Amino acid sequence: MAGIGFFSPDMAIDLGTANTLVYVKGRGIILNEPSVVAYHVKDGRKTVLAVGEDAKLMLGRTPGSIEAIRPMREGVIADFEGAEEMIKHFIRKVYRRTAWPRPKIIVCVPHGATPVEKRAIRNSVMQAGARKAGLIAEPIAAAIGAGMPITEPTGNMVVDIGGGTTEVAVMSLGDIVYARSVRVGGDRMDEAIISYLRRQQNLLIGESTAERIKTSIGTARMPDNGRGATMQIRGRDLLNGVPKEVELSQAQVAEALSEPVQQICEAVMTALEATPPDLAADIVDRGVMLTGGGALLGDLDLALREQTGLAISVADESLNCVALGTGKALEYEKQLRHVIDYES
Numbered sequence: 001m002a003g004i005g006f007f008s009p010d011m012a013i014d015l016g017t018a019n020t021l022v023y024v025k026g027r028g029i030i031l032n033e034p035s036v037v038a039y040h041v042k043d044g045r046k047t048v049l050a051v052g053e054d055a056k057l058m059l060g061r062t063p064g065s066i067e068a069i070r071p072m073r074e075g076v077i078a079d080f081e082g083a084e085e086m087i088k089h090f091i092r093k094v095y096r097r098t099a100w101p102r103p104k105i106i107v108c109v110p111h112g113a114t115p116v117e118k119r120a121i122r123n124s125v126m127q128a129g130a131r132k133a134g135l136i137a138e139p140i141a142a143a144i145g146a147g148m149p150i151t152e153p154t155g156n157m158v159v160d161i162g163g164g165t166t167e168v169a170v171m172s173l174g175d176i177v178y179a180r181s182v183r184v185g186g187d188r189m190d191e192a193i194i195s196y197l198r199r200q201q202n203l204l205i206g207e208s209t210a211e212r213i214k215t216s217i218g219t220a221r222m223p224d225n226g227r228g229a230t231m232q233i234r235g236r237d238l239l240n241g242v243p244k245e246v247e248l249s250q251a252q253v254a255e256a257l258s259e260p261v262q263q264i265c266e267a268v269m270t271a272l273e274a275t276p277p278d279l280a281a282d283i284v285d286r287g288v289m290l291t292g293g294g295a296l297l298g299d300l301d302l303a304l305r306e307q308t309g310l311a312i313s314v315a316d317e318s319l320n321c322v323a324l325g326t327g328k329a330l331e332y333e334k335q336l337r338h339v340i341d342y343e344s
């Protein structure tokens with residue numbers, strides 16, 4: 001990755017449960033790494049060993065002396081020390097010069113974040129070296145990043161399916177009319193695959209294997225031929241403790257994922273019911289936009305269309321929408337000033 005020369009150092013950060021993205025003003029997204037920190041633990045003292053990509057490789061594979069953690073859970077900071085280390089590390093990675101002007105940084109936060117959680121994120125960013133820290137609501141950032149016309153007087157619905165949460169929001173005239181966050185996202189899908197295999201095949205697999213299954217053959221809908229593609233997976237036989245390999249079909253994965261998928265459908269229906277009638281009519285006309293990594297789950301758009309009757313589209317670059325939208329708020333701050341909060 002190229003370091004920054006004499007460009008404006010201001011940046012936008014999507015501090016996600018699964019991935020952190022950094023957008024630098026005038027440059028675009030220049031960092032995209034898993035939100036993971038690995039520590040070396042000795043005599044009760046922790047020192048940072050690796051952050052991001054390198055740390056993710058260690059998840060689930062650490063000896064007693066190393067601890068790999070994900071500091072963000074369900075969209076908010078669960079481990080302050082870890083989050084701060086991570087932000088600092090990424091900022092330094094972007095600005096490789098030893099002396100850089102302190103940047104203005106905009107970070108997105110879930111719509112439902114409490115004042116305490118917002119203050120915690122702001123403090124972490126200031127501690128990490130920012131001159132000024134602004135916050136933007138995640139659904140607004142997602143919608144801007146997906147190219148939705150959120151400042152118009154029409155209803156727009158965005159569903160951001162991340163690692164920790166799914167946020168459903170209805171916007172009009174540049175602000176949120178309705179938003180709700182459910183604690184169902186990519187992590188919950190991985191857990192559903194793990195528990196399905198444990199129940200149905202007496203097979204124990206780790207989180208990384210579950211995620212690989214989901215991203216390669218995962219689907220939200222029964223395959224038309226009743227079975228779909230298959231994949232060989234390895235885990236540990238729970239009956240005798242030895243390694244075992246089984247074949248897993250898409251139909252089985254669809255069954256494993258049916259509960260989280262159902263919960264996402266319900267969140268969309270609940271949002272539509274709670275939306276004032278004229279705006280709801282706009283959404284029926286214009287459809288719903290999906291963003292976030294979870295939007296890439298196979299046939300999720302089809303499953304949602306079948307269950308809600310709404311037109312569903314998946315945003316281009318769905319994994320980048322929040323970072324791109326936060327970045328756009330930074331680039332067009334004059335026009336989008338009202339969506340950035342520098343106060344609370």
Ligand SMILES: Nc1ncnc2c1ncn2[C@@H]1O[C@H](COP(=O)(O)OP(=O)(O)OP(=O)(O)O)[C@@H](O)[C@H]1O
Pocket residue numbers: 015016017018019020074075161162163164165166185186187211214215216218291292293294295296297298318319
């Ligand atoms: N092709 C795919 N199919 C299904 N899920 C996917 C795919 N690609 C990525 N994901 C999942 O998307 C999730 C990460 O999405 P994203 O980066 O939007 O989350 P995040 O912003 O870090 O989380 P949050 O918004 O909840 O804080 C992970 O759970 C990942 O496994």
Ligand SMILES: [Mg+2]
Pocket residue numbers: 014016017162163292322
């Ligand atoms: Mg996100």
